[in-house]
Amino acid sequence: MTPAFRALIDKEWRGLRPIAVLIAVLFIFGLFYAQASDFLDQYTLWEDYFDNLETSTVMNFIFCAIISLGLLVREKDEGTLMYLDGLPVRRSSIYLAKWLVAVFLGGIIDVMFFVECFIYDAFSRESDMPGRQWHSYGVYLGLHIFQTMFFVSLMFCLSFLRRWAFLIIGALFWAVFWMKSSQVPFAEWLDPFSLVQVPEKEDERWIIPWGHLGFLGAVGLGFWLVGLFTFTVRFDSIRQARGSCLAKGAGVLAIFLIVIVWMGFMITSAVMQEDELIEEAAAAAEETYTEKFTPQLSGGNAIATESSEKFQFIFREKSRKQVQPLVDKSDATFATVADFLKVDQDARDGRIVVDLSNPLGDHNAGRAHWQKIRMVPPGPKQPVAKGVAVLGHEITHVLIDQITDNRLTEDFGSVRWFHEGLASYVEFRFFEKPEARADYEHWIALASTWDEIDFAEVVDNTEFTELHDSFLVYPIGRLWVKAAVNVYGDDAPTKLLTAFARPDAPRNLDGLARWRDVCLAADFDLERIRSRFRTRLKELRDTHAEVCEKYTEITEASAIRDDGKIVISPELPENWDEVVKNLPEKSKLMCRVRPETDSEPAQWRYAKLNKKNEFRLSGFDFLKPQIGVQIGWETGGWTEMPVLGEWITVTVEAEKQ
């Protein structure tokens, strides 16, 4: 390091020292605050610190923005850049010095918090915890510092835009969000916030996401270079300045085009790999490889509308034949639901829009919003009754929101199961044939046999979906509502909804606390309903024990990358051949896979067991070292939905040699 460069570092450090002092003060204050909020001899790195990584990553981003956004432009705005230009140092050296100091300051924050938690962890260690995972700690700190470097480079690149930088950051965020939601391959790699993926178990080796690092590294380098370019270019004349702006614009456009072309190449490869997997399955004369869901766009058809007293239907002209019967029965359906929920005449005013023109995500027959329903149009061979049942289900959702004035959405995590459960209860009670209820009962019987149902978990949707099949809330909720109706009568759902919406209800309860409050306000005993629910579950388990026994629960698996694909090998029982022989007809072991714990259903993939007793999926959709896997059964008609066990985290080993 030359003396001049050292002087630059010193100058930058001196300039940022007040921020460093501020951070140190805040950290010390945080130390005292920690004393007031937790038992520090029961605060472990793995369970407490790493559990809050999302928050710490967001804080990291904010700190980097605070430190970096003004670092370059301030020199120009305050005129000190002219002074620096007079010194025997290059602008690139100044830029590098600033970048290094910003990264150091941003990185030091993470290290300080980590060390603090490391100390608490030392006081909290007990014998059932694995030994110190130095490798994991090193990987974590390395990834965090890499994130810091990436964020600082991004801020440096955008800082010349000044306030417009926030707009670009917002646009980038939504672009990545859209790509991930739209299942664009490799979209995961565009998200720097998901770089740090903690292994599920403490003693599991933390695999470095080289692919993700490499990609973000390339993008980050691009940002760094653009920032360098904008800082180092000098204007001797307006013409040069204009030329420089054009050059900057051209540079940004070039980077943009490179990214687009590269994404296009990757998407093409992903599509080709999907086709390959299909051909593979066909060649092996197996059942069709389960492709990812492709929304059935009806595109290009004119939009048509039909109205009834209570509804306005929007649909594609080509599905008029299927939609018309739905329109004809819609008002009667509404009346049935509204009468059951005892909705006042005033609240029945107004029209509900039913949008059947746009595709919905995977496994969604319908979605309800305030005064609006989105539905998949009935298929050509689908009975009208099914469409009516779905409409009845969605109308229930709409009316729940009306009765409670949308209060249930304040804490949807605690009530999702009830929302779906009540809608399912109405659907099956009034609109589905009795035989159709058996489907839900079989589903819940098998899930309950596998211990997938615990009410205390169900009332916390985040925890529940982390561990179990999130669609289970439908049959669980239905059974619970049925229990409530059995104990307290047909008025029970409406009384509960009214209790939710009462003006003096506490507004920020969640989980069991919320439900205890609501039940007490409705003059119900929550434990009585729970008891009835448990009894009914046991009855279902006992009734269907013989069939349930045939469907073995499988909760272990391993995975490898093979020629760009992911091959998952479930740990099958020793008597697997026997199990297969005794299975009901058309039953098939299958799996569901997700890239991250909080992935939306749109990002899930499915596969069926092939003749080699493996699941094969496209590797483009799962780029992280660890994936979530659920293994379960398609039951050949015994249940409509597949019955899946708990989510397990599987490390994807490197390609076979």
Add this chain to the structure above:
Amino acid sequence: MTGMLFKKECRQHGIWFILLAVTTPLLLRFVSAAVNASGGGGGVMAGLGTGFRVVLPIMIWILAFLLIAVEFRQKTQLFLEGLPLPRWRMIAVKCGLGIVLSIIYAAGSVLFCWITSGGTEAVTMQFLQIMLATAAAWSAFLCSFFIVAGFLGRYRLAVCFVIFIVMISLANRGVPMGEFPPFALLERFGLEREIWPKTDLVWTWAITAGLLGLSFTMGLTKEGSVAAMMGEKMSYREKITIGGALFLFMTFMGNFTSPAPEPFELPGAVAEEIDGVQLFLSPENVARAVDQDVAFASKLAAKVGGIRDWLAISDTHFPPIYIVERTDLEDGEVIGEDVDVEAGRVVLAFANYLDDSVSLDSVASKIMLEVLHVRSIDRIKKEDRWWIAMGLQQWLEFKNASSEELAEQEKRVGEIVSEHGFSPENVTDWKAFEELVGEDEVPAIAWTGVLKFVDEYGEEALQNLAQNTVARYAAGKDNRASIYDFFHPISKAFRKATGGDTVADFSEKWAANIEGSAQTK
């Protein structure tokens, strides 16, 4: 002159106005598409509501910055003040232009989204009017807010931050921010088609007018010198001071965001209170007579009270006990459930308490263990004392057991020891041992430890040990309990109870005793 001012603004910032006019609808449409792609959207117009919440403020902030903050930062307002026109006119032109442009951006976005929705939104005239009116009111509010922020100059970020933290805190305390104007305007944006949000619109415009009035006040006070002074850049020292103050404020507000309490009750429960022990039993079958439950409640309350006194636990810190009957639980299983309450803690447990095969001692000892869990906020499970708590529970359960029950318990111990062995290290590494043996089996081993302890040092020593270890109370979830334990470690309490023997000394004796018993059998 007004026209000249208007032209001046357009000439100075026109290119940015046009850029904002183009990018705002495009970006908002993109946000709407992204929200719908994630599966969470209610259509194009509902997705636009999300854009209005998260992206439109950025656009209007940039607009307000251009109109207000730039003028004061670059001190060009001094030039304008030299012109023969009243200062209020200058501010009025800026505010008016800002409000009009904001409304154009927002309304334009509504129309753009409608046009690009491909007919999939059933937009009636009334629906469109509601959306346009809502968009106009919201954007005008944002503009007026950021204009005020612009006049705050170098303190604007700090003030915005404070407002943001206050709103978050209020939301955490249960104040429904989304129900108050202007936020209520966006609650059902793109979904509510028939009912005009009249009250919210009126209030939003009233707030907007108030903010504009504040802008004028700040801009005109002392001939605009206040605004000019605030428009100067903050020094580093000032930034640190304000940054530190903001963090302290944030932390202070954080202390008041604990969730609202829940009322706890078991309707229809049989209640009993004996000597400060409050016990509530909730029978599973509400139709049956509660005589048995009443009788059991009395006996259980008395029993639990006896254990409480033995542990020297005061009434003040003894939680009420709620037990819900579950006839599906077997073998005397008692399941505890966490409950957060307002005025202290409660014990909520599930048990088949009327099962004839389960003794009163069994239920009472397990309930007591739950009480210790709740009193210590789960610190009872710390490794240094967990074996003591387990062993104590088992000792209380089997104190009056029949010889058959004792024989069965000893047999269980023998099986565990022959399979897993037992060494002195297992005591200090109790959690690892529990993981090895299984949480249902390990209490039997802990029982042998307590038996040996009583045998070595007497029941009084056991009482002393229990009072100073497992009966410790945690006043709250903060570090006081940890600090107390640091200065009064369990090992010290153990030495005091045994008259000098350490845990290691005792572990040797314990292990030898178990080995000896195993060999004898």
